[in-house]
Amino acid sequence: GNSVTQMEGPVTLSEEAFLTINCTYTATGYPSLFWYVQYPGEGLQLLLKATKADDKGSNKGFEATYRKETTSFHLEKGSVQVSDSAVYFCALRKTGFQKLVFGTGTRLLVSP
């Protein structure tokens, strides 16, 4: 079946550090890949997405590249801020389907 695996958290960083959150997936065909972010007390917001191999999604300084050869979609940011503290979810959606399959989420804590 389809599944998404994320690194366990929490990830604890100091402000301006480099961030990587790993995400790998298992799926047949060519799914679309997503990163969602959940700030404290809120619902999820789409952060970025990629719909085909080698696509790079980017938003708010975050980037992720769809790597079909390694079935990965790692999230990166060059310099994190305290305001980036949140839970990050990697997800996939198979082409032609509406359902999202989520990873378990990774909590990021950024200290000043």
Place this chain on the structure above:
Amino acid sequence: DVKVTQSSRYLVKRTGEKVFLECVQDMDHENMFWYRQDPGLGLRLIYFSYDVKMKEKGDIPEGYSVSREKKERFSLILESASTNQTSMYLCASSLQGNEQFFGPGTRLTVL
């Protein structure tokens, strides 16, 4: 901006009670979804609906039912609440093939 609203942010119910969670979206989206979010398990799909009066089971439908009588409203029903249904419930909506927009969530506690 798309807005998805949920009827309550926090709800406390007793075992055996019938519980209704309401979700409303204002962007004429065909698809609506109910998830529950639990620590270490991420989001799991309970039910979704792709049109008025249409529904499909998600991954964990047991103990839940849904109703979609109008396009903008999607209700999740716990017929007889149990303590293992204590969770955060998230509603989402989407246009066909596009991103899902989420509501703020309802934290339900069943005593």
